[in-house]
Amino acid sequence: MSLQLPSDLATRPTPFYLYDLGLLRQTLQAAQRAAESRNIQVHYALKANTNDPVLQLMREHGFGADCVSGNEVQRALEAGFAPDHVVFAGVGKSDAEINRALAADIWCFNVESGPELEVLSELAGALGKKARVALRLNPNVDARTHHYITTGLKANKFGIGMAELPGVVDMLATLPHVELVGLHVHIGSQITDISVFETLCHRVNELQQWFEHRGIVLPHLNVGGGLGVNYEQPDEQLIPDFEAYFSTIDQYLRRRPEQQVHVELGRALVAQCGTLVSRVLYVKESQQTRFAILDAGMTELIRPALYQSYHRIENLTSQGEEQLYDVVGPICESSDSFGRRIALPETRRGDVVVLRTAGAYGEVMASNYNLRDKAPAVYV
Numbered sequence: 001m002s003l004q005l006p007s008d009l010a011t012r013p014t015p016f017y018l019y020d021l022g023l024l025r026q027t028l029q030a031a032q033r034a035a036e037s038r039n040i041q042v043h044y045a046l047k048a049n050t051n052d053p054v055l056q057l058m059r060e061h062g063f064g065a066d067c068v069s070g071n072e073v074q075r076a077l078e079a080g081f082a083p084d085h086v087v088f089a090g091v092g093k094s095d096a097e098i099n100r101a102l103a104a105d106i107w108c109f110n111v112e113s114g115p116e117l118e119v120l121s122e123l124a125g126a127l128g129k130k131a132r133v134a135l136r137l138n139p140n141v142d143a144r145t146h147h148y149i150t151t152g153l154k155a156n157k158f159g160i161g162m163a164e165l166p167g168v169v170d171m172l173a174t175l176p177h178v179e180l181v182g183l184h185v186h187i188g189s190q191i192t193d194i195s196v197f198e199t200l201c202h203r204v205n206e207l208q209q210w211f212e213h214r215g216i217v218l219p220h221l222n223v224g225g226g227l228g229v230n231y232e233q234p235d236e237q238l239i240p241d242f243e244a245y246f247s248t249i250d251q252y253l254r255r256r257p258e259q260q261v262h263v264e265l266g267r268a269l270v271a272q273c274g275t276l277v278s279r280v281l282y283v284k285e286s287q288q289t290r291f292a293i294l295d296a297g298m299t300e301l302i303r304p305a306l307y308q309s310y311h312r313i314e315n316l317t318s319q320g321e322e323q324l325y326d327v328v329g330p331i332c333e334s335s336d337s338f339g340r341r342i343a344l345p346e347t348r349r350g351d352v353v354v355l356r357t358a359g360a361y362g363e364v365m366a367s368n369y370n371l372r373d374k375a376p377a378v379y380v
């Protein structure tokens with residue numbers, strides 16, 4: 001399968017985000033088949049991409065919504081997700097955000113600390129409600145990914161630490177307006193080693209036993225998201241190996257009869273369907289380096305500058321002989337670079353250059369730094 005391009009590419013201004021909705025459909029079908037056959041519920045992590053066509057397809061495929069801000073909760077509800085399929089996570093929920101989610105009767109708050117639990121109970125009480133909560137635990141499992149996208153180690157700000165857990169569970173018994181419905185863990189993103197999920201399941205099994213020893217039954221277990229994608233060679237794996245992922249969870253998570261199992265995938269569902277399309281503004285040669293300067297930069301795709309991550313770069317125009325380029329954007333920051341010494345066919349001003357695998361954490365992280373215009377989304 002090759003990149004689907006808009007028919008009017010020659011005259012279309014760049015940069016823009018290109019989304020292949022056919023590929024997205026196939027990806028969601030593959031995920032849904034693998035999850036459904038194991039009776040696992042998928043909640044889409046909205047933060048990866050909140051564009052309406054994307055949200056509509058998520059909803060049509062039966063996914064719920066995993067939100068990390070009040071506005072994301074709002075967006076999910078506006079996109080038609082049923083409130084009882086909406087989850088609200090995040091380490092710093094404001095009172096206003098909590099109140100909005102309570103008013104909407106969302107299904108569950110993933111609570112990340114004792115103080116948050118107290119505030120939630122108080123706010124729910126004031127509205128005459130009882131909030132369903134899952135405790136987000138920090139299981140201290142290494143996701144073996146970039147340190148900026150690791151979330152499940154002791155040193156990270158996310159989740160309730162093991163040392164704090166007994167205190168939080170005691171507190172639960174004293175709070176009248178919250179009801180414990182489950183356990184939540186999420187240890188990081190872009191996890192490509194499936195054995196990490198096996199380790200995580202073993203940890204969750206231990207945690208579940210810890211609760212059961214205290215006579216606490218958990219109606220659901222949420223093992224988070226984090227399944228990675230192939231950024232180096234996207235065409236070799238446009239659709240992630242959902243079978244391997246869900247079968248690992250199915251095999252190693254010791255689920256109790258009637259217990260629901262949830263996952264929250266973001267990147268794995270939407271990364272490959274998106275491409276950032278740009279044109280070369282200038283080729284600038286210095287003694288050491290040949291720069292290809294694009295009209296897209298870190299304002300459209302910040303992951304390389306933020307996490308030192310790599311997106312595959314392709315020149316769609318040229319078939320010339322390969323040369324090495326430092327591929328950079330136009331923004332006034334040295335970190336505004338998409339890659340050094342990248343082999344591209346001989347590149348000229350006006351060539352169309354794409355950055356692949358940009359559907360997740362691309363457009364949602366766009367900024368207007370340097371007063372840049374917002375790049376539009378184009379769907380094929």
Ligand SMILES: *Cc1c(COP(=O)(O)O)cnc(C)c1O
Pocket residue numbers: 045047048066068089090186188189190224225226227264265266267268360
């Ligand atoms: C970001 C996030 C996810 C999704 O992560 P992906 O790596 O995109 O799958 C899931 N759950 C929580 C709590 C998150 O913060």
